[in-house]
Amino acid sequence: GSLIPLTWVLGRRYPIRRPHLAGHLAIHAGGALLLCIGWATVGIALGTLLDTAPSGLAGWLGTSLPWSVFMYFAVLGCVHAVMYFNEAREREAHAAALSAQLSEARLAALRMQLHPHFLFNSLNALLVLVRDKDTPNAERMLELLGGVLRQVLQADASHDATLDEELQFLDDYLAIEQIRFSDRLTVVRDIAPETRRALVPRFVLQPLVENALRHGIGPLEGQGTLAISARVDGQDLVVAIADNGAGIVEPPNGLGVGLRNTRERLATLHGNRASLSLEPRNGGGTVATVRLPLRLAEDA
Structure with missing residues (x-):
């Protein structure tokens, strides 16, 4: 549970995407290892106090490291899923706003086109009356x-x-x-x-x-x-x-x-x-x- 807030922060700060894909993957690999080592250290310290510690750091890492790394990247995947979902909604909202703006501009142009057309035809009718005195x-x-x-x-x-x-x-x-x-x-x-x-x-x-x-x-x-x-x-x-x-x-x-x-x-x-x-x-x-x-x- 203690990994989740840190993983969330790292996931948002260093998203796994181009153009920084390789660099951010390396950061997350190192971050996962460091966090798991830190978690192991805390676990050993607590185990020592409670007299339940495994046989040293190597024993703790051997039993917990694979699971901890898996959990780190699982949480990281959830972070990216939430990010992509929010970004998709933002893109949809932006596209809808652009579409509305284009529609408004098109309607305004059509309306402005109608006014001169109406005026031209009306003035033609008026001109006929003037010519007929x-x-x-x-x-x-x-x-x-x-x-x-x-x-x-x-x-x-x-x-x-x-x-x-x-x-x-x-x-x-x-x-x-x-x-x-x-x-x-x-x-x-x-x-x-x-x-x-x-x-x-x-x-x-x-x-x-x-x-x-x-x-x-x-x-x-x-x-x-x-x-x-x-x-x-x-x-x-x-x-x-x-x-x-x-x-x-x-x-x-x-x-x-x-x-x-x-x-x-x-x-x-x-x-x-x-x-x-x-x-x-x-x-x-x-x-x-x-x-x-x-x-x-x-x-x-």
Whole structure:
């Protein structure tokens, strides 16, 4: 028992690993021998006092040295097992921290990519009104655009918002689009009450609505309808954006910035538990469906 603390100290001070493998093995061999000799000396002294000592130091070493050396290296093995276990846990924690930092950096980059894209498209719509000399609507759109951009810039650093907050943001964004489409755009909502406190990635729905308006309803000559729905399906939140437009499932040159950005954000935040699908709508048009784990915001 007296060997254990000393062996522990030596094991941590001189671990058996590269690049000092040979040197530390020699230290432990010498340490084992010295400790065993010391232990034998103490044993002989106590044996002499109790009149139970074996025949001198040679006799003690002959009977106890092999066992003592075995016990020393057995304890040393336990020391290294504990050390390697702790180091493995530290490496896992460090790797998890690095992964989280990389995910945060990636999400921040995706979010910053979305903002200029949204601004560019909105300014294009405003430019059309200016060229058409539609001053009242241009002024109204500029006012609405300022409010929307204020929300984007003032949003906190968290990656989540409640679905209710996202729908309010969409209302402001759609007010801009209503000016561009005039009376050709009708918006229908079917939002289950229990979904309003559900957490979703911030600004996740706007690219889907923009895609439906630009590639679906935009090419239509007649009335366009945009339907926004949200429901709970088991342990998932399902949000759908449907249009009665041209029925383009994906743009000809692949996913645009907004849709590609949305898929990457969902994958980064939730892995394979979240998805974005684009499918033809019954009766014409396209349905974009976001499915992600249902998480509810805590009540204040």
